[in-house]
Amino acid sequence: MDAASIFSLGNSCILIGWILLIFLPNWKYTQASILNGLIVLFSVVYACLILKDIGDFRADSFSTLANVKTLFQNDNAVAAGWFHYLAFDLFVGAYIVRKSISLGISRWLYTLALPFTFMFGPMGYLIFFIIKSLKTKSITS
Template sequence: MNASSIFQFGNSFIIFGWLLLIIAPNWKHTQSIILNGFILLFSVIYTFLILKDIGDFKADSFSTLANVKALFQNDNAVAAGWFHYLAFDLFVGAYIVRKAKELQISRWWATLALPFTFMFGPMGYLIFFIIKTIKSISNNDTH
């Protein structure tokens, strides 16, 4: 399987994880499927892609912007980087769902942050942090 096919698989398959978080966030199996299914699978694929071309990796590969750009000239490295993003953004999405439930934040408010987390990672977490902070302030005001 080449890097392009693996990339396409990741883009298509990850949608199911996000739909699970949005449609069934409170289902008892959602967190397990996300953490022990999707993210574990993406971790295995990521590891395969990294180990496949580990010979091209140098200790200073991440030390400068130019070195990082050079590292990502390889299709396997780009695909691996993409799987890194997909896995960690989904992990953050699962965290948002868990934390929202724990803090009794409305499912709808938490869901607002999920598309941003899927598309823009840290921006989605920032939106959730703002929602969480507003919830905390409003809870303190009512006591």
């Protein structure tokens, strides 16, 4: 399967996790399906994409912006990078739901952060952090 097909398949599959977080956050299988299913699957695909072209990797590949741009001229590297984003953003989304439920934060409030986490990763976490800090009146819990 080529990188473009893997990219498209990843975009479709990751939606399952986000649908579970938004519509079934309290279902007993939501967290396990995401953490032990989708994220593990995405990790395997990521590893395969990285290992496929590991011969092109240099120790200084991430040392400068120019080197990173060069690294991501390969379609497999771009697809791997995208899977990296998708997996970690979903991981953060799962954390937001889990932590919110444990702190008793309203589903309507923490769900506001999820689309931003899906689309803009750290911005969604920032929104959750603000909600959590306001609701718990603490920045440490």
